[in-house]
Amino acid sequence: MGSPIECTNLRKTYDGKIEAVRGLSLRIEAGECFGLLGPNGAGKTTTIEILEGVLAATSGEVRIFGHSWDENPRQLREWIGISLQETRLSEKLSVRETIELFASFYREPRPTAHVLEELQLTEKADSWVGKLSGGQKQRLAVATALVGNPRILFLDEPTTGLDPQSRRQLWDIVRAFQKKGGTVLLTTHYMDEAERLCDRLAIVDHGVIIAEGTPPDLIDRLGGHHVVEFETSGSQNGYGLDVWQKLPGVESVRHEDSAVCLNVREPHLTIPALLAAVNQQGQQLEHLSTRQASLEDVFVNLTGRHLRED
Amino acid sequence: MPTETTTPQTPEVQDRAPVPAAPARVNGRWTGYRQLLWVRLLELKREPEIVFWVFGFPLLLSLGLGIAFRNKPVDTTSVAVVAGNDAAKTMTMLRGSSGHSVIHAAVLEREAALKGFHFGKFDLVVEPNADGSYTYYYDPARPESVLSRAEIDAALQAAAGRKDILATSTQASSEPGSRYIDFLIPGLIGMSLMNSGMWGIGFSLVDMRQRKLMKRFVATPMRRSDFLLAVMSSRLVLMVIEVGLLLVFGMLVFHMPVAGSIMSVVVLGSIGAVAFGGVGLLTACRAQKVESVSGLINLVMMPMWIFSGVFFPYEHFPTMAQPFIKVLPLTALNDALRATILEGASLASQSGRLLVLVLWGGLSFLLALRWFRWT
Numbered sequence: 037m038g039s040p041i042e043c044t045n046l047r048k049t050y051d052g053k054i055e056a057v058r059g060l061s062l063r064i065e066a067g068e069c070f071g072l073l074g075p076n077g078a079g080k081t082t083t084i085e086i087l088e089g090v091l092a093a094t095s096g097e098v099r100i101f102g103h104s105w106d107e108n109p110r111q112l113r114e115w116i117g118i119s120l121q122e123t124r125l126s127e128k129l130s131v132r133e134t135i136e137l138f139a140s141f142y143r144e145p146r147p148t149a150h151v152l153e154e155l156q157l158t159e160k161a162d163s164w165v166g167k168l169s170g171g172q173k174q175r176l177a178v179a180t181a182l183v184g185n186p187r188i189l190f191l192d193e194p195t196t197g198l199d200p201q202s203r204r205q206l207w208d209i210v211r212a213f214q215k216k217g218g219t220v221l222l223t224t225h226y227m228d229e230a231e232r233l234c235d236r237l238a239i240v241d242h243g244v245i246i247a248e249g250t251p252p253d254l255i256d257r258l259g260g261h262h263v264v265e266f267e268t269s270g271s272q273n274g275y276g277l278d279v280w281q282k283l284p285g286v287e288s289v290r291h292e293d294s295a296v297c298l299n300v301r302e303p304h305l306t307i308p309a310l311l312a313a314v315n316q317q318g319q320q321l322e323h324l325s326t327r328q329a330s331l332e333d334v335f336v337n338l339t340g341r342h343l344r345e346d
Numbered sequence: 347m348p349t350e351t352t353t354p355q356t357p358e359v360q361d362r363a364p365v366p367a368a369p370a371r372v373n374g375r376w377t378g379y380r381q382l383l384w385v386r387l388l389e390l391k392r393e394p395e396i397v398f399w400v401f402g403f404p405l406l407l408s409l410g411l412g413i414a415f416r417n418k419p420v421d422t423t424s425v426a427v428v429a430g431n432d433a434a435k436t437m438t439m440l441r442g443s444s445g446h447s448v449i450h451a452a453v454l455e456r457e458a459a460l461k462g463f464h465f466g467k468f469d470l471v472v473e474p475n476a477d478g479s480y481t482y483y484y485d486p487a488r489p490e491s492v493l494s495r496a497e498i499d500a501a502l503q504a505a506a507g508r509k510d511i512l513a514t515s516t517q518a519s520s521e522p523g524s525r526y527i528d529f530l531i532p533g534l535i536g537m538s539l540m541n542s543g544m545w546g547i548g549f550s551l552v553d554m555r556q557r558k559l560m561k562r563f564v565a566t567p568m569r570r571s572d573f574l575l576a577v578m579s580s581r582l583v584l585m586v587i588e589v590g591l592l593l594v595f596g597m598l599v600f601h602m603p604v605a606g607s608i609m610s611v612v613v614l615g616s617i618g619a620v621a622f623g624g625v626g627l628l629t630a631c632r633a634q635k636v637e638s639v640s641g642l643i644n645l646v647m648m649p650m651w652i653f654s655g656v657f658f659p660y661e662h663f664p665t666m667a668q669p670f671i672k673v674l675p676l677t678a679l680n681d682a683l684r685a686t687i688l689e690g691a692s693l694a695s696q697s698g699r700l701l702v703l704v705l706w707g708g709l710s711f712l713l714a715l716r717w718f719r720w721t
Contacts, residue, residue: 120561129388136381140377145373147371
């Protein structure tokens, strides 16, 4: 039996000109939570919808447990559960009715009561979908994915627009599914979500994977585990970044608005040297902070842009 | 096309679910279909607007039109007599005539009389001239005006001493079955089947497509044919209610006789509902937005509202147009409904019209399936 999800050299061109996905290959192992991380428009949704068999690829191959979508699509659909990015479920059906409807499509669905319980929707079982909060609606969307007792769960931007508590609730649901042996593929543009939830990640930009690995691994590849961010008064850019690059322990340097960001392996060596350098140039240190490097830093280092431009 | 020859036909046998199976319930072949149909009916019941437009509106329309046309005394004519020396004499002559019960005459100044005539308040203006003759002002394009001239002329001539040489007698015929309301109700049933087929299927499918709900459905093992079948079946369920309501309403309120068998009417209704379901499906097969499908639906229905004889017989249109009018699905449905309900015609005698309906429904359905866009 093949791995749950595998694709090679996936391409998708819309209307013969817009290349949403440009040669993307992935292999996701059983029991893994895999994340596609990238900014809006990177091709994440196109990729996940091709893997879900909802969208046809222009070229490339997809295998779900070793089977292609042309072979036996109904059987593959029994194995997967999906939450699309923006499905508006019928507002005038109750939560229970909605789950029952989706349950009826599968050969051996789970009992509705179990799904309600697991997704913390029991209290809302008889409320109309239109009356639910954003977080409850999103949990219901995941409930419709889980009721078929799937082996793979596809989640497209599952927590976009949710409040922090609802996001954490959803993360717990994903972890519980994984704990039972399920495989998860999700897309997100939240780096904290990717970092906390995913075992492995692929960073996607302009339709290709630009980095792949476990979150610590990716951060490792950045060079430094720490980021030192500072701002100086009268900071003329004339000094350039190479001044800071030469400081001890600095792996890479970049501008971030008016501040300077240093990726640093050993902050206790870099910071004293930094203070001395600022003094020597007769500048004033306006602001100085250090933090752990994040996936955001990885992304910025790779692309020169932020994940979220807003 | 499977490239690996080792792939078994039913791969699930060899795969053990990594997720521990919960106490299983096993769904049968038709569970999905039944649930889709049930949910559609539930949703409909919870949309008061839809219930009104599908069931209430045709009833109100038939009530309004039925009353409006029933209460209009068939043969009365309103005339204005221009004030002057002979006005009083003219009034006496009219009152004394044999047709006085259907003549409403009033004396007015010339200007007021003509104004009333132009606004349709009077069918005719009668002006007594100084030499004892009369001038009639009438509109040859208005049937009631033409009638009125003949009526008044006959009354005045008789009062002036003309003798009728030929003896005639008349008999009024406004038996149930031949009145306007009897013509109207089968037409309204047809129109209602068209409206709800087009809106109920066309609009709701595009709405589901726009909400990405259809995409979500096809991402499950749901059979696409089940989905379309459920949509069509829900139309049939509603059809029985729609047709039943209008028929019962017509029978109770307007004492409309139903000459044909109820079974024939139901069969006709089903064929009509499915035909318009097919047309609705075709109209909605590509549209991505409800706004664009609304325009399309109106475009498709407009010619049939006008030409298919819902409110008045289509024989009024030029002979040249008749063959085109007769192949419209609503024309075929209305004609067949009228023949069955009013004349008791058998279904077999309506086979030509049924064929028109079946062709419209069948061809649209096939084309729709070919072009249908799920996402």
